[in-house]
Amino acid sequence: MSEQEAVQETNDEATACKRCAVELGYWKDGFVQQYMRSAERRAPEINRGYYVRVQGCYSIVKKFLAQTGGECQIVSLGSGFDTLYWRLHEENDLPKCLYEFDFKQVVARKSLSIKNKRKLNEALIDGSISGNGVKSSRYHLMACDIRDTDSMHENLLKAGVDLNLPTLFLAECVLVYLAPEESRGILRWASKSFLSAFFLNYEPVNLADRFGDVMRTNLKSRGCPLLGALTCKTVDDQKSRFLECGWAHCECLTMTDVHRYLPADDVKRMERLEFLDETETLHQLMDHYCFSWATNDPTNIGLADIGFLGPRR
Numbered sequence: 001m002s003e004q005e006a007v008q009e010t011n012d013e014a015t016a017c018k019r020c021a022v023e024l025g026y027w028k029d030g031f032v033q034q035y036m037r038s039a040e041r042r043a044p045e046i047n048r049g050y051y052v053r054v055q056g057c058y059s060i061v062k063k064f065l066a067q068t069g070g071e072c073q074i075v076s077l078g079s080g081f082d083t084l085y086w087r088l089h090e091e092n093d094l095p096k097c098l099y100e101f102d103f104k105q106v107v108a109r110k111s112l113s114i115k116n117k118r119k120l121n122e123a124l125i126d127g128s129i130s131g132n133g134v135k136s137s138r139y140h141l142m143a144c145d146i147r148d149t150d151s152m153h154e155n156l157l158k159a160g161v162d163l164n165l166p167t168l169f170l171a172e173c174v175l176v177y178l179a180p181e182e183s184r185g186i187l188r189w190a191s192k193s194f195l196s197a198f199f200l201n202y203e204p205v206n207l208a209d210r211f212g213d214v215m216r217t218n219l220k221s222r223g224c225p226l227l228g229a230l231t232c233k234t235v236d237d238q239k240s241r242f243l244e245c246g247w248a249h250c251e252c253l254t255m256t257d258v259h260r261y262l263p264a265d266d267v268k269r270m271e272r273l274e275f276l277d278e279t280e281t282l283h284q285l286m287d288h289y290c291f292s293w294a295t296n297d298p299t300n301i302g303l304a305d306i307g308f309l310g311p312r313r
């Protein structure tokens, strides 16, 4: 298996984990099973980790939509089989347009599911679906290597992107698979091409320790090296990377911290779903993943107010 195929497989793993957690009631997503019919049961700490990851990302997306009154667009990089478009459509809370990018093999599989599953294609309103992706007025799925920012830019322009409309970039567990200069190239391109922008990045952090060694060795043995693992050794490195790539403001919190800012009632409900007999693995896991969010807001629409901050539990 090539390195690129191994990276694409991480999408199957993420989808299977999300499918499992949804089935156990960690959060609601009526669409993930359309992409993966069944999934083996994961350990409780994995399910809890995915809960924080998915709820964390979703809460930022919802805040961005609220702050911009829906007058915005979302660009999802390495989107895999993410169901964000369908969840927002169900809640009648879509941005002007959501653009997704992934490798052509992943896009071909996602397009096929969208074409064949009524629950997916009935949410499209209009447009066309082919093996190369989906084009519709509120949703575009495009095949492109995100390291090639010129092609991404061109694809976005063809799909009708508005460089002056507030834009949320989403990279959920993607940048860590890229070499440091490649991810910096993406951050620089996004920052210089869009007037008002918000970048949400979720990925591993604090990997310069024993836990990080094990994670890197495991993935490498599956043919999938974490090329970006040591660029962002710490939360501070994450922030500096964004600031050095043209972003005006950046925050970064580990999952342990983000967990404290999620709605307390829902966290309590989630924690009752499965018994966790030892919490050390969960704590280690949550200390080794982070959310970074960066903004450029020259017209002061309040993008820097979006984040996880709120009453701490």
Ligand SMILES: C[S@@+](CC[C@H](N)C(=O)[O-])C[C@H]1O[C@@H](n2cnc3c(N)ncnc32)[C@H](O)[C@@H]1O
Residues within 6 Å of the ligand: 007, 008, 009, 010, 011, 014, 015, 077, 078, 079, 080, 081, 082, 101, 102, 103, 106, 144, 145, 146, 147, 171, 172, 173, 174, 177
């Ligand atoms: C761990 S999966 C995450 C998928 C999705 N963001 C989620 O969180 O469910 C990583 C995804 O990034 C995609 N990816 C990695 N490098 C990429 C690249 N250079 N160009 C396009 N997609 C890429 C992979 O194909 C895969 O779908």
